[in-house]
Amino acid sequence: MLRVEEQQPVEFSSALISQFDEIVNRYPAGRQKSALLPILHLVQAEFGWTSVPAMDKVAEYLQIQPIEVYEVASFYTMYFLEPKGKYVLEVCRTGPCCLVGAEKIMDHIEQKLGVKEGQVTEDGLFSWRGVECLAACGFGPVLQIGPEYTFYENLTEQSVDQLIDDLKNKI
Amino acid sequence: MARKLLLEHINVPGINTLEVYRQKGGYRAVEKALKTLTPDEVVEEVKKSGLRGRGGAGFPTGMKWSFLAKPEGVPRYLVCNADESEPGTFKDRYLMTYIPHALIEGMIVASYALGANTSYIYVRGEMMPQIRILEKAIAEAKAAGLLGQKILGTDYSLELYVQPGGGAYICGEETALLESLEGKRGNPRIKPPFPAIAGLYGCPTVVNNVESIAAVVPIINDGGDEYAKIGIGRSTGTKLISASGNLVKPGVYEIELGLPVEEFIYSDEYCGGIANGKRLKATVAGGSSVPILPANLTLKYANGEPRSMSYESLSEGGFATGTMLGSGGFIAFDEDQCIVRNTWNFSRFYHHESCGQCSPCREGTGWLEKILHKIEYGHGTMDDIDLLWDVQRKIEGNTICPLGDAAAWPVASAIRHFREEFEWHIKEPVKSQQQNYGIANYAVPIEKAVEVKQDNL
Numbered sequence: 001m002l003r004v005e006e007q008q009p010v011e012f013s014s015a016l017i018s019q020f021d022e023i024v025n026r027y028p029a030g031r032q033k034s035a036l037l038p039i040l041h042l043v044q045a046e047f048g049w050t051s052v053p054a055m056d057k058v059a060e061y062l063q064i065q066p067i068e069v070y071e072v073a074s075f076y077t078m079y080f081l082e083p084k085g086k087y088v089l090e091v092c093r094t095g096p097c098c099l100v101g102a103e104k105i106m107d108h109i110e111q112k113l114g115v116k117e118g119q120v121t122e123d124g125l126f127s128w129r130g131v132e133c134l135a136a137c138g139f140g141p142v143l144q145i146g147p148e149y150t151f152y153e154n155l156t157e158q159s160v161d162q163l164i165d166d167l168k169n170k171i
Numbered sequence: 172m173a174r175k176l177l178l179e180h181i182n183v184p185g186i187n188t189l190e191v192y193r194q195k196g197g198y199r200a201v202e203k204a205l206k207t208l209t210p211d212e213v214v215e216e217v218k219k220s221g222l223r224g225r226g227g228a229g230f231p232t233g234m235k236w237s238f239l240a241k242p243e244g245v246p247r248y249l250v251c252n253a254d255e256s257e258p259g260t261f262k263d264r265y266l267m268t269y270i271p272h273a274l275i276e277g278m279i280v281a282s283y284a285l286g287a288n289t290s291y292i293y294v295r296g297e298m299m300p301q302i303r304i305l306e307k308a309i310a311e312a313k314a315a316g317l318l319g320q321k322i323l324g325t326d327y328s329l330e331l332y333v334q335p336g337g338g339a340y341i342c343g344e345e346t347a348l349l350e351s352l353e354g355k356r357g358n359p360r361i362k363p364p365f366p367a368i369a370g371l372y373g374c375p376t377v378v379n380n381v382e383s384i385a386a387v388v389p390i391i392n393d394g395g396d397e398y399a400k401i402g403i404g405r406s407t408g409t410k411l412i413s414a415s416g417n418l419v420k421p422g423v424y425e426i427e428l429g430l431p432v433e434e435f436i437y438s439d440e441y442c443g444g445i446a447n448g449k450r451l452k453a454t455v456a457g458g459s460s461v462p463i464l465p466a467n468l469t470l471k472y473a474n475g476e477p478r479s480m481s482y483e484s485l486s487e488g489g490f491a492t493g494t495m496l497g498s499g500g501f502i503a504f505d506e507d508q509c510i511v512r513n514t515w516n517f518s519r520f521y522h523h524e525s526c527g528q529c530s531p532c533r534e535g536t537g538w539l540e541k542i543l544h545k546i547e548y549g550h551g552t553m554d555d556i557d558l559l560w561d562v563q564r565k566i567e568g569n570t571i572c573p574l575g576d577a578a579a580w581p582v583a584s585a586i587r588h589f590r591e592e593f594e595w596h597i598k599e600p601v602k603s604q605q606q607n608y609g610i611a612n613y614a615v616p617i618e619k620a621v622e623v624k625q626d627n628l
Contacts, residue, residue, distance in 0.1 A: 026332040028246070028289075031372055036354035037337045041296065068354075075356040075526075076337025078296045094258045095459055095516045096415040096502050132340065132520050133258040133459075134297055137415035137500070138422045149299035 002082055007051045012061070016046060020061060032062050036072055040079055045147035049080035077131065078146075085120045085127035087167050090144050091155075093130030096137035105141045106130055108157045112164060125168065173440075174401060176389040176409050177382070178425045181269050187304065189311040192272040198317060200391040204280045205325045208391075213284035217387060219395030221407035226252055226343070226380030227458060227498040229482050232387075238367040239285055240375040248376040249282045251292040251384055252348055253301075256340040258459035258520060259500025262411035263381035265423040267294070267301040271308040275331065277384035279317060280391055282329050285377055289330050292381075293348050296336040305333045340524035344572045345378040346370075347526065358528045359572035380498075382411055403429030406481035410499050416454075417505035419443035428481045432456075433470050435480055436503065449505035452610050453589075456485050457497020459517050460577035462584030463510070464494050465613035475619030490584065506610035510592050514585040515543035521578035532575040535566040539582055546593060549600030556593050560586055589613075 012020075020039050027034040036058070043054050050073050059066040073079040080088075091097075091106050106117075109128050113121055120127050136142045139153035143160075145167075152163060185191035192198070204213050218233030239247060251274070255263040267274060274292070282290045294302050309331055312318045320328045334352055336342050342351045346360035349371050370376020386408060390398045399407045406428035412435070415421045420443040426435065435441045436451065445451050451466040471477055473492040478484050485496045504513065522536035542559050545551050563579035570576070586593060591611065596603040 026291075026330075026334075028372065031353070033354035034334075034352060037296070037351065038335050040337070041299075041335055062354075064354075071356055072337070072354065076296070076339050078338035093516075094520050095455075095513055096259050098513070098516055099416045099502070099504065099508060131297075131338075132523055133256055135255045135261045135264050135295070137259050137261050137502070138413060139261075140415065144297060147299075149297055151300065 002051075004052045007053050010047060010051065010054045010057060012043075012057060013046075016042060017061070024062075033064055033068070036062060036064075036069065037076070040069075040073060041147075044079060048086070049083050083120070086125050087127075087145050089126065089128040089164075090131045090134075090146070091128065092132070092134040092136070092140060092142050094133040096133075097140035097142060100140045102141040105143075105155050105157070105160060108160055109164075112161065126164070173425070173427045173430070174409065175425045176398075176401075177266065177273060177385055177411060178270070178423075186270055187268075187272070187308070189272060189308070189315060192270070196392075197272055198276055200388045201276055201279050201317060202323065204283055204391050205323055205327055210284045210286055213280060213391065216390055216395035217284070220386075220390040220398035221395075221402075221405065222383065222386055222390060222398070223406070223482065224380060225382035225386065225410065225498070227257065227460075229496065232379065232383050235367070235379070236281075236285060236377060238365070239377055240368050241286065242375070246289065246374050247285055247287045248371045248374055249278065249285050249287040249290040250345075250348065250352065250371060250376060250378045251278060251290070251381060252343060252345065252378050253292055253294040253298070253381045254336050254340075254343040254348060255298075255381070256295055256343050256524075257498050257500055258517065259413060259415055259455060259502040260458045260498045261413045261415070262423050262499060264298060264301060265413075266381060266385060266411070267298070267305060271301075271304050272312070273385045273388060274305070274381055275308055275312055275318075277387045278331055279312075279322070279329060280387050281377075281379065281384050282331075283327055284387075287377075288328055289332070291332050291334050291352060291371075293334045293336060293342070293352055295342070296338050299335070302333050302335055309333070339526075340520075341526045341572070341574060344574065347572065348378060349376065356526070358526050359574075361571055401427050403479070403481050404483055406483060406496075410480070410496070412480065412499045412501050414442050414501045414503070416501075416503040417446045417449060417508070418503050419446050426480055429484070430480045432478045432480055432485075435501070436470075442503070445503065445505050447505070449507065450610055450614050451503060452506045452508060452613050453504040453510065455494075455500070455502040455504075455581070456480075457495045458500035459502070459520065460573075460580055461495040461497045462490055462493075462580050463514075463588065464492075464584070465588050466610075467613065467615055467617045468492055468588070471617045471619075473617065475617050490580070491587075494584070506614075507607055509547075509607045510585055510589040511543065511547050511596050514582055515540065515547045517581045518543050518578065521574065525574060525578070529570040529575065531566045531569040532578065535562050535575070536578045538562045539566075539578065543582070546596050549596065549604050551593075551597045551600075553594070553597055555597070556586060556590065 055069040342357040347357040366376040518539040522540040567579040
């Protein structure tokens, strides 16, 4: 965990703020807190994770207490409370995917990337973790990559290798 | 071929666009409801259809709608539950991906019936691609005058928004979903008050599953009575079944309720049998929460009569020898699968997803996971099986929401039907690390009891 004092302050661009404004308009007056989850997704897409300074800014924007943002960000699994790799490979590890080989895929990813679950590769490009059911059980094993949450289905060791190589070459 | 109401046009190129969807008869239900029916008449059609909630509970949708409080001057809300997270269930993702307008059309008709002028579709956060698909479809519908002010020139107005979740199974529970939609942690609320009285922002609210809302479209088009003719008994209409696990053709199938289980698993029209020429060992018929059954009890009742895919038939025999239709997440296990490992996997899931509000669930799911891990990895004792039974009994029924029951049932049923396999793991700690218990007698066909003729006695 990065100590709070070590976390860089952030600024929200006017483009980002106008996206926030559009979301807040979806709810009745005074219910702007409803925008919290969608806004945190936008913040994470922009900065790669939801740092404490970023969450404080969100609280300020929504006119709620910072703790109301922290408790939400820490409850839901999609928000990263520490920096991750540029690409986070999230592999479904729940029952139906395991029936068709998800555990082998996770072992293979660990070997291929050379880092344990949750850690970041040296070049800062990749992290991976097992996540719970992604509701694609018939097409398992599956993994997703944020912030677009693109889906990769019917994974094999070869297709995972290909995916990782493609992502490396993308930069 | 069975009748298809939801997926009839799923393979038509461009069916995800408004243009093609309308060419195939889409948005007729909106025209019909808004121009020729009163809201109460729409509710009446849904009641007549016998439609039951497709998210898992199976509560009659029309009845749920009729409970909605209608105080003067207070807004009412319809919230669609698209937080599909039950392991084994992926029908809503499929529907939203390929035929998003079916959901939007259903939302317009249902919102009209309930008198809601703002409605939300709460989609689990991981489904960002589906969120983008729905937002595009909503923009199309709005541009065509099917959403927004004075829809199709009538006096009815509706705004429809998509809300992403943050990754939490518990938000599929309706009151947790409402908390989440209000920007809070997904802790289920104590009921009563039910959402029909005090739901979103304290206002009367109906929460319905994606498939339930999409089913309103054919109900309005053809009439509730026509819909009720499909299916069997109190299981009316069609149901989307998500088939996964060791099947030749896993995927989403629309079935008429009442289809024999054997036909669903083995016929080429559906799953096409067990993959790689293996034999069926067990199934979880309705999503990970429902009791697991050995192959023989999946196909037949304890008395030898064939079992079929309907709410009543799947639960025939209670939890002793039956299961539940649940959300229709059908998971098949072949002879090489280990029941202990799978039960541990599911328990880990429930432990991970417990919101932590109620002690029996927060602590109990952790105990279940740890004890099952111990047995799976060859360190279990015979007492551990009894301990598992004791812990699951203490969770069931003692929590605010049904997650506790959902965590307890898979463990209870695994021990009930597969106790020998647990015992084998304990007696053979080394062997159980190298091989699986196998299919044992789980697939031995149950013989239909022969009636004894009195004369011959």
